[in-house]
Amino acid sequence: MTFSKSFGYALRGILYISLLKDEPRKISIDEIAEKLSVPRHFLGKIMKAVVKAGILSSTRGLQGGFFINEKTLDTPLLTIILLTEGNNYFNTCLLSMRKCNSSNPCPLHNKVEEHKDGLLQIYGQTLVSDLLQDDKADFVKSLATVEAA
Amino acid sequence: MTFSKSFGYALRGILYISLLKDEPRKISIDEIAEKLSVPRHFLGKIMKAVVKAGILSSTRGLQGGFFINEKTLDTPLLTIILLTEGNNYFNTCLLSMRKCNSSNPCPLHNKVEEHKDGLLQIYGQTLVSDLLQDDKADFVKSLATVEAA
């Protein structure tokens, strides 16, 4: 039910850049980190991986920064999950047993299988573009880390 | 979708002890750790917490060990989850945002809400006794850590 912080930072960064797709400028790590209240250097590392995976593009130097490419908006959440959580996030046995699958199920396996599949469906079908919202100011606000209520 | 190793060890330990409920003897950490191929001392720490929570009982000394009590078999998985994962495992925002709930949802919140609730239902309704299986030898085997295929 939980994702790593890396996943949260990655998706929020991608959404922030996607939201500004119509602006001519590129977006720097400094800006993203500040607007989303996310640790600057850690975010840098994560965005590097996101670019390496082809989900976003970037250029160095003056006027450089991050920007969307032809894949960005059509990227399923699942791709980002697999990038940040590792390839067997959905294969991991809930009971920390190494060998557990449908033919060799742990006591919990079948009980959760259906919902696991449901989530996989959602993550596979939901694209970055599906998460964007019209009101930019509101959306940026909703992406920023805020102290718990 | 993932639980800590602590949860896996706790549940498997509880199941192992529950399985042997008809034997007159009490079960030691050494036996559980060996039969389940789980780290001995770490398991000890976890079982201590399980006993403290009242899910199991134990006595020290010669002939001592762990044994089930009136609550054990009727304990819902959710109780064990909350014990090992902390009380807000199901409240954690998937995007690592501090403030996120149904009235203030993050971009992913509503997409997964339904399945989250479904899993909560399962974990709340499934009892330790529901996971026990008739064939003891087979069941113990299915509880033991095995190298990935």
Add this chain to the structure above:
DNA sequence: TCAATAAAGGACATCGATATCCTTTTTATT
């Protein structure tokens, strides 16, 4: 009472995720 046993408790070690900092490389502008 004494010895053996087993959980309880606490100190410490390790490891991976998270986070920070500094250097290198690339790019645009002057």
Add this chain to the structure above:
DNA sequence: AATAAAAAGGATATCGATGTCCTTTATTGA
């Protein structure tokens, strides 16, 4: 060419989950 800006890369720090070890406490049986 020189400078400034920004990502890329790499070294190190921190923290919590995991794991090990040793001591203390409780219990049984001789």
